[in-house]
Amino acid sequence: MAGTVHLWPYALRMANDAINESPNLKDKQGRSPLQLFSNSQVQLNEKHWVPFGCPVYVLNTALQSGKGIHNKWEYRSKVGIYLGRSPNHGRNIALVLDRTTGLVSPQFHVIFDRRFQTVKEDKFDTQWQRKAGLVQHDKPDNSKRKQASTMESVDPKTQEVLPVSEGVQPPKKKARMDDEVSKPEKHTQFEMPTPDGLDNGLQPSPSNDSQMDEPTNNNDPPSNPGAVSDADTGRPSIFEEEKEKERVPESQRDPKSAQHPHPAEDIIKAMKAELSRATVHDVEGEIFCLQAMFPNYAGEMEQDPLSIYKATSDPDTMYMHEAMREKDAHEFKKAMKKEWEDQINNGNFSVVHRSQVPEGGTILPAVWQMKRKRDIKTRTIKKYKARLNIDGSKMQYGKHYDQTYAPVASWNSIRTLLVLSALLGWHTRQIDYVLAFPQAPVEREIYMKIPGGFEVSKGNTKDYVLKLHRNVYGGKQSSRVFFKFLSRKLIDEVGFKQSEVDECVFYRGSVMYVLYTDDSLLAGPDLKEVEQAIEDIKAAKLDITIEGDIQDFLGVNIERKEDGTIHLTQPHLIDQILEDLRLEDNAKPRSIPAPSSKLLSRHSDSPDFDGSFNYRSVIGKLNYLEKGSRSDIAYITHQCARFSSCPKKEHGEAIRWLGRYLKGTKDKGTILKPDKEKGIEVYVDADFAGNWDPNEYEDRDTARSRHGYYITYAGCPIVWKSQMQTEVALSSTESEYTGLSYALREAIPIMNLFQEMIDNGIPLETSKAKVHCKVFEDNSGALEIAKVHKFRPRTKHLNNRLHHFRSYIGDGPCMISIHKIHTLDQIADILTKPLNEASFVKFRKLVLGW
Numbered sequence: 038m039a040g041t042v043h044l045w046p047y048a049l050r051m052a053n054d055a056i057n058e059s060p061n062l063k064d065k066q067g068r069s070p071l072q073l074f075s076n077s078q079v080q081l082n083e084k085h086w087v088p089f090g091c092p093v094y095v096l097n098t099a100l101q102s103g104k105g106i107h108n109k110w111e112y113r114s115k116v117g118i119y120l121g122r123s124p125n126h127g128r129n130i131a132l133v134l135d136r137t138t139g140l141v142s143p144q145f146h147v148i149f150d151r152r153f154q155t156v157k158e159d160k161f162d163t164q165w166q167r168k169a170g171l172v173q174h175d176k177p178d179n180s181k182r183k184q185a186s187t188m189e190s191v192d193p194k195t196q197e198v199l200p201v202s203e204g205v206q207p208p209k210k211k212a213r214m215d216d217e218v219s220k221p222e223k224h225t226q227f228e229m230p231t232p233d234g235l236d237n238g239l240q241p242s243p244s245n246d247s248q249m250d251e252p253t254n255n256n257d258p259p260s261n262p263g264a265v266s267d268a269d270t271g272r273p274s275i276f277e278e279e280k281e282k283e284r285v286p287e288s289q290r291d292p293k294s295a296q297h298p299h300p301a302e303d304i305i306k307a308m309k310a311e312l313s314r315a316t317v318h319d320v321e322g323e324i325f326c327l328q329a330m331f332p333n334y335a336g337e338m339e340q341d342p343l344s345i346y347k348a349t350s351d352p353d354t355m356y357m358h359e360a361m362r363e364k365d366a367h368e369f370k371k372a373m374k375k376e377w378e379d380q381i382n383n384g385n386f387s388v389v390h391r392s393q394v395p396e397g398g399t400i401l402p403a404v405w406q407m408k409r410k411r412d413i414k415t416r417t418i419k420k421y422k423a424r425l426n427i428d429g430s431k432m433q434y435g436k437h438y439d440q441t442y443a444p445v446a447s448w449n450s451i452r453t454l455l456v457l458s459a460l461l462g463w464h465t466r467q468i469d470y471v472l473a474f475p476q477a478p479v480e481r482e483i484y485m486k487i488p489g490g491f492e493v494s495k496g497n498t499k500d501y502v503l504k505l506h507r508n509v510y511g512g513k514q515s516s517r518v519f520f521k522f523l524s525r526k527l528i529d530e531v532g533f534k535q536s537e538v539d540e541c542v543f544y545r546g547s548v549m550y551v552l553y554t555d556d557s558l559l560a561g562p563d564l565k566e567v568e569q570a571i572e573d574i575k576a577a578k579l580d581i582t583i584e585g586d587i588q589d590f591l592g593v594n595i596e597r598k599e600d601g602t603i604h605l606t607q608p609h610l611i612d613q614i615l616e617d618l619r620l621e622d623n624a625k626p627r628s629i630p631a632p633s634s635k636l637l638s639r640h641s642d643s644p645d646f647d648g649s650f651n652y653r654s655v656i657g658k659l660n661y662l663e664k665g666s667r668s669d670i671a672y673i674t675h676q677c678a679r680f681s682s683c684p685k686k687e688h689g690e691a692i693r694w695l696g697r698y699l700k701g702t703k704d705k706g707t708i709l710k711p712d713k714e715k716g717i718e719v720y721v722d723a724d725f726a727g728n729w730d731p732n733e734y735e736d737r738d739t740a741r742s743r744h745g746y747y748i749t750y751a752g753c754p755i756v757w758k759s760q761m762q763t764e765v766a767l768s769s770t771e772s773e774y775t776g777l778s779y780a781l782r783e784a785i786p787i788m789n790l791f792q793e794m795i796d797n798g799i800p801l802e803t804s805k806a807k808v809h810c811k812v813f814e815d816n817s818g819a820l821e822i823a824k825v826h827k828f829r830p831r832t833k834h835l836n837n838r839l840h841h842f843r844s845y846i847g848d849g850p851c852m853i854s855i856h857k858i859h860t861l862d863q864i865a866d867i868l869t870k871p872l873n874e875a876s877f878v879k880f881r882k883l884v885l886g887w
Contacts, residue, residue, distance in 0.1 A: 044090070044120065047132070051089050051121035065617065066648055078648075085128040087149045092156060093119040093133050096146035119149060353409035357489060360407035365421070369407050372423035373490060380425060385475045385507040386485070388493070391500055394484050399436070400502050402428040403488035404511060412589070416609055426511030427485050437481060443516035446541035446553045448664065449748075449756050449787055452709075454551050454560050455587075455595070456753045457801070459603045460711035464564040465587045468571060470523075471580040473555030474515045477508040477522035485509070516554065523552070523579070530577040531570070534797060538790045544797040545570055558587060562800055593665045594706075602886075605666040606706035611699050614658050617650050618696040626701025627694055628878075631673040631871040637691055638730040638739060639680065646684035653681050655692060662699075666706035669881050670695060671759040671868050672745070679738075679761070708886030711751035717791065717810040719784045720858070721746040722865035723762075723776040725769035742766045744776025745868025747884060748784050750791075754884055756783050759868040773816035781853070784810055788853075812855045 060067040072078065087093075094114040117133035123143040133144045150156075360369040380386065394400060403425060410420040432438055458465050470476065485503045492498040508518045524540075527533040533543035533550060543550040548561040548570050561567045574581060587595045596604045646652060659674045673695055680688050723744035730739045741761055748756040760779065766772035788810050795801060866872065867880040881887070 044118075044134075047120040048089055050124075054122065055086075065619070065650055067651075082128070085122065087119055087131070088151055088153075089119065089121060091119050091153055092150040093117050093131060093144075094148045094150070095133055095144050101146050114148070116155075117144075353411065355407045357405035357407060365409075368421040369423055372407070372421040373405065376423045376425055377488075377491065379472055380475065383472065383475060383507065385472075385509065386503040386505050388501050389484075389504045391502055393504075394502065395482075398482075398484055399431070399433070400484045400486055401431050401437075403486050403503075404428050405488060405490070406510075411609075424510055425488055427483070427505075427509045429511045429513045429515075432513050437483060438512065438514035441513050441517055443520045443554075444540040446551045447539060449783070450539045450542050450551050450790065451553070451558070451590070452753075452755045453750065453787070453790065454549055454558055455603055455605075456709055456711055456750050456755065457549075458560050458587075459597075459601055459709050459753075460713065460751050461562060461801070462601070463560045463562055464567050465558065465560045466567055466571060467584045467587050467590065468557045468559065468574070468581045469584055470555040470557075471582055474510050474519045475507040476580060477519045479505045479508050480514065480518055483509075483512075519555070520552075526577050526579060527574075531573045536790070536793060538786055538793055542790070544794070544799060547798065547800055549794070549799060553591060556590065558590065591665070592661070601710075603709040604706060605709070606704065607662055607666050608703050610658060610662050610665075611703045614655060614662070615696055615700055615703075617655050617658070618693060619650060620693070620696055620700060624697055624700065627698040628701070629872070629874050630670045630695050630698045630877075631676075631691060632694065633871045633873045635687075636728060636730070636871070637673075637676045637680070637687065638728065638733050639683075639736055640685040640687045641733065643685040643687055646686060646689040649689065650692075652684045652689065652692070656681055659692075659695070667885075668707070668747070668754060668757040669867065669877075669885060670699070671757060672743075672871065675759050675761075705887055706885070707754060709753040710886055711753050713751065715752045716750065717784065717788060718749045718752075719746060719780050719810060719812045720749070720863060720865040721773070721776045721780045721812065722863050722869050723766075723769070723772040723816075724869040725766060725772040727870055737765070740765050742772035742775070743869050744772065744779060745865045746776060746780035746783075747865050747868070748780065748787060750787075755787065757868065758783070770816060770819055773819035777812065777819055777855075781812070784812075784853075810853045812853060 057071045058069045060069055061073070064073065069080075072080070093116070095117055097111075097113050097115065100113060115135075117135055120132040120134055120141060122128055123130040123132050126143050130143045130145055131147050131149075132141055133147065134141050355363070357369075357373075360366060363369070391400075404427070406424040406426055408422045408424070409418050410422055411417060412419050454465075457463060483505045485505060487493070487498055487501060487503060493501050508515055508522070512518075524535060527543055527550070528535055531545070533545045536542035536544070541552040543552070546561070546566055547563060548559060548567055550570070551558045559567050559570060561570075571581070571583060586597065589595065592607065592610065594604075594606045594608070596606070598604060656674070656678045659670065660678065663671045663674045673691065677688055677691055677695075721744065723742055725742045726740055727743060728739045728741065730736070733739050738761070741764075743759065743761050745759040746757065747754055758779075762772065762775055764775070766775060791801070860866070864880045864883050867877060867884070872880070
């Protein structure tokens with residue numbers, strides 16, 4: 038045998054190198070310990086990492102030196118064993134063990150067999166342990182050679198005697214999980230270990246997904262599950278590969294023909310193997326699936342490929358092997374048990390033998406997702422959640438799913454419901470669907486592997502799979518399937534009517550229902566009617582939990598005060614931003630989010646951003662904070678986001694300034710204090726070529742204008758936006774009119790929503806035959822174009838794109854009137870440019886209420 042325990046020192050050194058050069062989770066920038074020690078920005082190149090002990094082909098010495106003519110009938114390379122990188126040379130120099138001489142030497146002209154594909158073809162009798170004196174030579178025996186001894190074993194194919202190290206048993210034949218099978222038992226049950234007993238089963242599962250194979254008994258009869266493909270690689274099963282090999286004579290096989298050049302897959306599998314070795318005492322059957330854990334992630338890996346399994350900005354979201362290391366692991370075990378029991382009781386799947394999987398079927402991996410759910414304001418743990426997912430990344434279009442789009446409620450509808458509740462004193466209730474997605478039946482026949490931590494009570498667990506009967510989390514189409522199922526239930530059985538403006542808004546009598554995936558809000562003037570609607574939802578066999586009055590929704594803390602106002606805050610998100618920025622405790626807060634005397638541009642000649650914090654991550658959190666409750670930071674947030682691809686020193690300083698402003702206003706947000714005298718109002722402003730920078734004359738973006746707008750109802754902000762215009766405006770009138778057009782694209786659907794509410798009997802005190810929207814504009818030219826419809830040669834290019842709202846001006850079901858407003862009273866000015874402290878505080882008070 039080529040690799041033995043005598044190579045352990047080399048393995049330890051390679052493991053040490055891997056730890057030193059892997060991204061460090063404790064470092065905010067994901068730098069490795071070696072980068073931190075050497076203060077270097079050079080990142081690890083994954084191509085220099087090769088599996089330890091893999092076959093390595095070294096070019097012939099004569100060919101390396103270029104001397105002499107090589108005989109074309111002779112081998113051009115020699116096979117060795119890879120022992121890691123040379124500590125005395127560059128990263129691309131490998132240490133190779135000569136299997137004949139037992140010597141280790143650095144080599145450059147090498148080709149690695151990272152998949153160990155050529156091991157089966159190699160029948161070379163390794164003698165290096167004998168040369169190195171690690172094993173003893175057997176004395177010659179004139180009698181028949183023994184089939185097995187304590188020092189030697191016999192290859193059943195070649196009848197060659199292979200050396201075996203002392204105290205090491207001959208290796209048993211390895212088999213894949215799909216190869217093993219046993220006859221199905223008549224009564225197959227699943228046993229969930231108790232919380233104490235779970236620790237005894239923390240072993241890597243012998244699956245193809247994330248763990249290394251285990252030796253099995255040679256006497257076990259091989260199974261033949263048909264042409265069931267391996268979902269982890271997308272290639273046929275090992276049985277099909279063996280059949281294909283049998284068709285080709287052994288002498289004609291090319292050792293390299295079986296190799297599949299998938300570098301990214303190599304890296305991921307290498308990391309899976311590393312994590313499996315490092316987590317040998319973790320829960321059996323763990324699978325690492327980024328997509329199932331973070332379904333909002335899309336695109337290629339932007340960071341170091343090796344950090345993808347470590348990086349997460351939420352310490353409360355974990356894989357199972359990570360959760361089992363936490364101090365509160367017993368709580369996660371209880372959550373796993375509850376999740377499993379709920380899935381079983383609901384009949385979400387059944388246990389079937391692998392042989393029942395139809396030919397051509399795919400068995401998809403199972404993934405555990407763990408999460409601590411905290412109170413948004415106090416940050417105390419409310420609930421431990423374990424969710425059983427299917428690995429959607431292995432699903433194939435046309436085979437497992439067709440369409441994936443599923444609508445969710447917009448912030449427009451959510452804030453409209455909140456404003457109406459505060460304005461009219463409506464009663465509100467928040468409900469959550471228990472195991473929401475599995476309540477819907479599955480669209481297609483899908484099979485899933487048995488999740489980690491569970492086993493079949495009778496028989497071999499690896500011989501069974503789960504046949505899904507209900508929709509499971511993690512699938513690409515799971516959200517769409519659940520939405521279609523729930524909307525049909527609400528309409529056909531509960532009696533709701535679906536909105537034509539927003540698919541996730543429903544009406545029944547005087548009750549308004551807003552749905553966001555599996556979280557729902559109900560509001561209405563009659564508490565009994567609201568509660569009856571909830572009871573009817575339960576009667577439709579929908580499993581829900583009533584969470585009482587609205588408190589936390591989509592990461593925003595919603596607090597209803599005694600004076601009838603509603604406060605929207607996100608202090609926990611601000612804390613995360615401040616932690617990411619590493620602001621000192623004694624850092625002086627700022628009174629405005631950005632200095633009014635400085636404008637951000639590309640700053641091409643400035644030094645690059647120092648990387649003291651994760652720029653893109655902070656921008657993402659600032660964006661969500663701005664959209665949720667803090668419109669006062671919209672302008673500077675979007676300005677900084679423009680330069681995420683190549684941030685400079687000035688951009689990093691701007692975010693730190695913004696962080697200091699948030700530090701002083703951490704407990705602030707948006708106060709909804711409705712005024713019954715006001716209806717739907719739109720405030721629009723634009724900054725014509727306000728980003729112009731003579732030093733960046735080659736950048737056309739400096740010629741673009743920025744517009745911003747607020748859409749309010751009863752004086753409370755419903756929608757806001759700060760946006761760079763996609764086209765270059767030729768005048769201030771054109772930039773203002775463009776902003777007016779964009780604002781009314783948002784306002785008209787809101788007007789239609791209010792008109793729809795009136796038509797469906799929702800009692801609004803301001804209900805009239807018409808919905809009136811007032812638009813406030815401070816540019817005379819834009820007012821003239823909007824109000825007086827006539828042909829103008831200098832503005833005819835605006836005709837098709839920007840005049841869409843003209844039909845609403847005047848009489849009609851929904852009417853728009855446009856009014857002049859003084860620049861000093863234009864609250865949308867806060868969205869277009871950095872203001873001085875006096876103007877900023879004035880507009881912030883008018884919009885946010887503080």
